[in-house]
Amino acid sequence: MIAFEHVGKRYGGRYDALAHLDFRVRRGEMVFLTGHSGAGKSSLLRLIMRLERPSRGRILVAGHDIDRLHHSQVPFYRRQIGVVFQDHQLLFDRSIYHNVALPLEIQGVEPREAARRVRAALDKVGLLHREKALPIELSGGEQQRVGIARAVVNKPALLLADEPTGNLDPQLSADIMRLFEDFHRIGTTVMIASHDLALIARLRHRMLRLHEGRLVADEEAA
């Protein structure tokens, strides 16, 4: 599903945020990406979303070299990836319902079909009863779950998450990880950046460890 071939990323010509990255993620796999703060986890995910472009090497997603996408194709590429952002990226002037519906609105999904899918996604994250609320009225964990609902409402084949359990308590973090495992179980390829090593270790999935922009460990699920 994802292949990095000798990928390097340099910001502003000074030093390499990422270097010599070579790995593959198979279709339907669930992978954790870990490393110290500043190791390059977010940068790696941004490369996959094509928010940044590699300074060196190639990134293939579903067999396509994403660096060769014309910029007019990029939006259509992004629609095929569900992303949960480190800082939610919710719109605070819209209800939960409309936040989750946003990707469908962008793709022009017919409203009745959209409503059905939004409710299904909200149901999945346990927030169906809050659909009329504004994001500001929700707790941090609930906002994170809205972000997840928005990422999966489109049934993407690839789901990326950047610190989805950032500031949550252990119980909530475990709940959220269980949600991702559910999507993994139905065939979605999932890649999660996290530095919560204790939690990751318990979940027994493949783990890529970054250190100063280099891949220092690739541990298959025990």
Next chain:
Amino acid sequence: MSRESAPARGARSHRATTGSRWRAWLRHHRAMGQDSARRLLRHPLGSLLTMLAIAIALVLPAGLWLALDGARLLDAELDESATLTVYLAPRVEAAEAARIEQALAARPGVAETRLITAAEGMAEFQQALGLEDALTRLPGNPLPASIVVHPVETAPAVVRDLAEGLKAVAGVEEVRLDLAWLERLRHLAELGRRVTLGLAVLFGLGVLLVVGNTIRLAVENRRQEIEVVTLIGATHPFVRRPFLYSGAWFGLGGGLLAWGLLTLGSDWLAAPVSALAASYGASFSLPRLGPAGSAMLLACSTLLGWLGAWIAVSRHLAQIRPR
């Protein structure tokens, strides 16, 4: 991903999605048209001020254009009164004069002729000057007979050629054509047209700037929203659409206000203008924006608003990059 899922679908479902994509596009247009109108109404005073600025920029060129339109009507009227006066030699007898008149009337380029005999000429002259006594004391009639010629075409060059031709006719002493003032008026009208065009371009740019600035602020206010929708796969046209509608609404509102100002203005000026015209013996009234003119004004202002928004949003989208 798309390549792998494509064969599974089929040609039929592809055709179906073209139709639904078209419907989705229309749906988004309708939604954004309404949404941007609601946003305008949410800040009625600010919106009104922007529209007023647009209206003021539109009123001056539109008003001038109207005045020119009136001048064009006047011009056409004057064209009809463009005539040549052919003075015959003093020795030409009345019968001879009538024959010459017929000859002139038969020439190509001559629409109509009228003979003014020496006696008639004297009568007119006396009447105009009120010098009956002085003139009756003159020995004989010093005025020649003359023929007033209406040309078919009134373009100055054509009239001048016609005059040359008439001068060569036997018995004709002089041909007078008073085109200078007509030409002066034409030059003046041309000047007015160019000034109006120049002003229209300048003030059109002004409208672009007003709308552009307003939309720039709107984009800045919704920066986070733009970033988020870009992150999840919105195309540039999708992001631009609400702002383009805002610009078009501003333009339309400004155009309507300008229309109102113009109507009020021509009501206000109508009385002095027709009084002035009457004092020159002309019947001239300020023309009003007819249905076609009104439609034109509104279409132009809406288009300008849309264009201003387009420029502002496009310039800004290039700068906004999702974090």
